Structure formats: C-alpha cells, structure tokens
Amino acid sequence: MNRRISVAIDGPAGAGKSSISKVVAKQLGYLYIDTGAMYRGITWALLDQEIEISDTAAVKAALDHIELQLVPVEDGLRVLVNNRDVSKEIRTQYVTSHVSQVAAQKAVRTKLVEMQRSMASVGGVILDGRDIGSVVLPDAELKVYLTASVETRGHRRWLELKDKEDITLEEVCRTVADRDTMDMERKESPLICVDDAVVVETDHLSIEETVQKLTELIRNAEKGERHG
Ligand code: DC
Secondary structure: OOOOOEEEEEOOOOOOHHHHHHHHHHHHOOEEEEHHHHHHHHHHHHHHOOOOOOOHHHHHHHHOOOOEEEEEEOOEEEEEEOOEEOOOHHHOHHHHHHHHHHHOOHHHHHHHHHHHHHHHOOOOEEEEEOOHHHHHOOOOOEEEEEEOOHHHHHHHHHHHHOOOOOOOHHHHHHHHHHHHHHHHHOOOOOOOOOOOOEEEEOOOOOHHHHHHHHHHHHHHHHOOOOOO
C-alpha cells in the first residue's frame, strides 16, 4: 500500500487550487483542507458582526468568539461559523474583496495556522493556500505551486460569478490583481514559491489535465520519488 503523505498546494487566486485539490483528494481518498475558505469564514464573521477590519485590536478580540469548522461532505467542504453554514456566503464578491486585508493580520494567521496543522497531523492530506509549503507544513513530502496569468485567472473567476453577481470581467481581473499584490507583498507569511515546490502553470491545461498531473506527482511522492 502507498504511504499517505502531506501535500502543500500554494499559488495565487484563481489558479485552480481548490477545484483541482478537491477532485484529486477524492480520487486518492485524501482529506482536502481549503485554507482559503477558513480565511473567508473569519472574514464573513467579522463583516457580519460589523467589526472594523482595519482595526487589528478589534479583530483580535473578535477571534475569541468565532468558532470555525470545516466539515467534509460528498462534494467538498462545508464551512460553519458559530454553527451556521456560510459555505455560499464566503464566495461572494463582498467577502472576496475584504479577505486579503483580514488574512494579512498576525492574530488571524496564528489562529488558523494552528488549526490547519492540527487537521493535517493525521496524514493523507492536501492543503491549499498561500503559505502551506512555506509556513504551515514546511516538511510536506510534496509541494506544488499552481499558477496562471492574471487574465486566465480573472476569466475563470468571472465565469464562476457572472450568473450570480452583476460584475464585469475587468472588475474581476482587477480584484485578482489587487489580491495578488496584497497576498505577495504583505509582511505576514506572503505568498511565495518555495525552492522545493514543483511549479505547475495551468494557462494551457484543462482541469482534467491538471488533476492528472497532480495525481502523478502525489503517487510518485508517496513512493518517495523526487519530482523532476
Ligand atoms: O484561495 P482563496 O481565494 O479562497 O483565499 C482567500 C484569501 O485568503 C486570499 O486573499 C489569501 C488568503 N489566504 C492566505 O493568506 N493564506 C492561505 N493559506 C489561504 C488563503
């Protein structure tokens, strides 16, 4: 039987991390942990409680009263905040446009990184995010940096949103580019591509092709093989 490993998938917004990781995890019987959904859950709670998110002391104090749960279900994960299912709410443009500011705060990261490490400790896990290979699981047996151009990523996000929200492609591309800047230039755990990550560019890959590539990388890493 193959060894069950820890897999870190990092990369910018809209690179396909969660769509791909969800499918791969299901196929391999791994647990999938969408860490972006956790930052989104906290952001939703802060906005819902009308906490001023630029006030780091108020955010820190509010964290003690936010109970976050990720519940694996057939088609992915449900995100519960204080027992309320907010899986849909966390994907709105309103939450998206505030989440980078929340994710840049140390107190938020400390709380969530601790939860993520504890969830990952069972092994056989795929975590996706921005700081998984660099901070959360620096010893992960496989690290992947999944990326694509701003145009490709903006277009993908717009396709997901256009029937639900009144938003143009240009607006979505701008949000993607702004989030790249905030995620890559922040002081706390910025998005970086670590030296030991395999870089996978998805501009010209379909979901199926990317799933196949990732599955191959995981199978090889389970056998202890280095990627090449
Ligand atoms: O992957 P996503 O778009 O759902 O992530 C939402 C935000 O959370 C994104 O702007 C960056 C932040 N994030 C982070 O800082 N660290 C992570 N491990 C995951 C997400």
